Amino acid sequence: MDFQTRCVHVGVNKDGTFNSCTTPIYTSSTFYWDNLTTHRGFDYTRSGNPTRRALEENIASLEGGTDCRATATGMSAIHSAMFLFKPGDHIITGHDIYGGTFRLFYSVLTEQGLEFSFVDMQDLDNVRKAIKPNTKGIWIETPSNPLLRVVDIAGICGIAKQAGLTTIADNTFLSPYLQRPMELGVDVVVHSTTKYLNGHSDVVGGAVVTRDKERSERVAYIVNAIGQGCSPFDAWLVLRGIKTLGPRMEAHQKGAIELARFLDKHPKVERVYYPGLETHPQHALAKSQQKGFGAMLSFDVKGGRPEAERVLNNLQLFQLAESLGGVESLVEYPETMSHASMTLEARRAAGISERTIRVSVGIEHPADLIAGMSHALNKI
Known part of the structure; x- marks a missing residue:
């Protein structure tokens, strides 16, 4: 299906009882089991919810990912993605990234043992020179916030692949309608769904999209373990907004x-x-x-x-x-x-x-x- 057709239809046809043309909002915090070992796919909304899952299917389809996890805020999406790394790991990122991302990296995650280098990523040589023996990832924000600098995504991914690094791209500014980083080699894409995906300034949320099974399972585990999932109503609002993306x-x-x-x-x-x-x-x-x-x-x-x-x-x-x-x-x-x-x-x-x-x-x-x-x- 064409991109705009997927915006409208992916994650929608979930109601087999009444054939609702829109995705239902499942407000239930818990779901009863058929017996001691089986249930209908959901047991507790922190771990998973039908409305949230519908949104995740939609965003994964739009970004070309294997899976997606919708989170409570854009910052919680960024934080969840950073759990792909461990204390002692070094991450290269831009010197002109969003202020909230800078604060998380510079003031919070450094206290948890991660190390960051903030470089001008417009020059690929700066990225190459920043790689250390403990470098494990590259964080890409393009266009950058607020000076709209553009980073060569394919070029960065080429460097990362050669060095065995994980690439994560914040695609909030353009949305998958205008840019799809995974098609250029990125491993993980994050969004503040508050912004263009929702588009109506009436919800806060985030998303982490992964392209391979191993990272998908890790992100799903983290979002559940630390309680970062977005609410069913917020998920429904974003899914509604995406229809007109x-x-x-x-x-x-x-x-x-x-x-x-x-x-x-x-x-x-x-x-x-x-x-x-x-x-x-x-x-x-x-x-x-x-x-x-x-x-x-x-x-x-x-x-x-x-x-x-x-x-x-x-x-x-x-x-x-x-x-x-x-x-x-x-x-x-x-x-x-x-x-x-x-x-x-x-x-x-x-x-x-x-x-x-x-x-x-x-x-x-x-x-x-x-x-x-x-x-x-x-x-x-």
């Missing part, structure tokens, strides 16, 4: 490219970060490994924090809020919001400054978005 992403992209082109020509904007612009340094790479360029962009205003604050305080239509991927357009300030958990030194090393503003472009009409942004920029 394709049309939504097309609408998102239409607005994003028009807004990016507007910002790129504005006299009060210093730089725009959007891979869809031909001036983006990784435009050709993004075009080669992505179906489209997505709806996330960032830009630096000319000046500093006062000018950025003036823009943020005078926006029309855009809502000042963290998160992304909903049908409404959001704008946020990485310095004090999404990346505040990074150290100041790490933010500056990644290129995040007091001039940087991140935008999640919704599905509103592009002309209205441009008018709202123009109003704010003209207040500088």
